[in-house]
Amino acid sequence: MTLSVEFRIPIESLPLGSVISNFDDISIELVRVIPTRDGFIPYFWVAGKELDTFECALENHPRILSLELLDVVNRDRLYQAEWDVKYGEFFAGIIDTDAAVLEAYSDAGKWFFHFRFPNHDQLTQFYNYCIANKITGIQIDRVHSLTERASHAHEFDLTPEQREALVLAAQRGYFSTPREVTLKELATELGISQQALSQRVRGGTEKVVLEALKLTPPELE
Incomplete structure (x- = not known):
């Protein structure tokens, strides 16, 4: 039974947290994530002030293999990046459990996620993965099945x-x-x-x- 899960996590718990936490008025919205053999390619919107400085910080991050500005709408910027994923990190857990990222954005020092898991076992596997790798602070807001969504x-x-x-x-x-x-x-x-x-x-x-x-x-x- 496919499950839809909404949860939040402290921004510093994720690799990009070290970059975002240095900017007071930056928010990020993931719009698409493509898993690859060696990592993943996210597409994401960035909004806020000091966007040029933030872009430089992303380009200089050792885990970002490439960064491309795709579009600018009302001063918000759409990027495509290639991210080097290391085992034991949050995003590696996403790939391992076949989770689909339906929504992800940062706000007020937290990441907010909406995932879809193939079944309850995969959700449990992802949660256990986070615990085993000391990815803490996860707060689950909502879990529902596709049957509930249909209703x-x-x-x-x-x-x-x-x-x-x-x-x-x-x-x-x-x-x-x-x-x-x-x-x-x-x-x-x-x-x-x-x-x-x-x-x-x-x-x-x-x-x-x-x-x-x-x-x-x-x-x-």
């Missing part, structure tokens, strides 16, 4: 955070013409950064549109 199809597979952001944005008139509220105002009401809210609204809107129109996610070149 809540109206949620469009949104995370609780995405649903909360979209509902508030709709209620406050963010999607009205002209807009009746700004992202900054909504972020203040939710008590999160504007970048984090932008990622939730963007990601949630994409899921709703794709599901409503019965489309598949676009492939990144």
